[in-house]
Amino acid sequence: MYKMPNAPDIRQLFPDRVFTACCRIEDKDYVLRREEYDAVKDAVTKRRNEFGAGRMCAQAALELQGTKGFVLVRNPDGSTAWPTGIIGTISHSDLWCGAAVARQSDYAGIGFDIEALDRITHKIAERVLIDREMDWVSRQPGDENRKWFTLMFSAKESIYKCLSPLVGGDIRFSDAEIIPRADGRSFETRLTEKISSRVPSSLILRGRYLLHEEEMFSGVVLIKKQAP
Numbered sequence: 001m002y003k004m005p006n007a008p009d010i011r012q013l014f015p016d017r018v019f020t021a022c023c024r025i026e027d028k029d030y031v032l033r034r035e036e037y038d039a040v041k042d043a044v045t046k047r048r049n050e051f052g053a054g055r056m057c058a059q060a061a062l063e064l065q066g067t068k069g070f071v072l073v074r075n076p077d078g079s080t081a082w083p084t085g086i087i088g089t090i091s092h093s094d095l096w097c098g099a100a101v102a103r104q105s106d107y108a109g110i111g112f113d114i115e116a117l118d119r120i121t122h123k124i125a126e127r128v129l130i131d132r133e134m135d136w137v138s139r140q141p142g143d144e145n146r147k148w149f150t151l152m153f154s155a156k157e158s159i160y161k162c163l164s165p166l167v168g169g170d171i172r173f174s175d176a177e178i179i180p181r182a183d184g185r186s187f188e189t190r191l192t193e194k195i196s197s198r199v200p201s202s203l204i205l206r207g208r209y210l211l212h213e214e215e216m217f218s219g220v221v222l223i224k225k226q227a228p
């Protein structure tokens, strides 16, 4: 794993055979390839910096996986075009960025997201969470609503990145119910029939999260169900 000092260990969000890299955006040390630069040539500096840091992490993760020097262009829908046989995911917040990659032969999908706790207000949560999720948060002890709201939001973003290449982009926030587990680091996901009917029944989503310096990091993979 490639990890800058003080960066969260995002490797723990994923099972074996997933390769990750994470850094502060301000630590970016990467010159965009010409074709990568085309995607942000008209963007503001903040966007160029986060895009460059994301590409740096993605290249570092790919190198750990064994792929070097592949130019990561952007697809027309904004998603990243990964090398054949590889799946990958990138996220950035204002401070952090990270990427995770794996072989398609190992996992059917992968998603990663970073979200700052101060972004997901009660008002946003009411738009993004379903009633059962709001009920779940209201039953939790302590004053941790922001943490749970942010986890649920971030998990839904990770799920979108993981599933959209497989089922198409028509996934709504209400299509995934996030159920945090008691272990404090993983969550279950219940998908609506509209989405689950488009995912082969042999596959299952696995999600984990970690909190680092007021930012929520979540990761999901789509794996083959274990034989009983």
Ligand SMILES: CC(C)(COP(=O)(O)OP(=O)(O)OC[C@H]1O[C@@H](n2cnc3c(N)ncnc32)[C@H](O)[C@@H]1OP(=O)(O)O)[C@@H](O)C(=O)NCCC(=O)NCCS
Pocket (backbone or CB within 6 Å): 050, 051, 054, 055, 074, 077, 078, 079, 080, 089, 090, 091, 092, 093, 112, 113, 114, 156, 157, 159, 160, 161, 164, 169, 171, 172, 173, 174, 175, 176
């Ligand atoms: C696409 C989306 C997930 C990006 O998330 P974000 O929080 O805005 O930005 P992040 O920094 O976390 O992720 C950016 C990365 O996502 C990927 N991405 C961008 N557009 C994408 C798309 N249409 N589909 C899949 N991945 C996409 C790219 O790798 C991008 O990296 P880059 O900008 O460095 O090239 C978000 O804008 C979105 O559309 N969310 C909808 C979520 C949703 O409906 N969820 C419900 C599912 S339950």
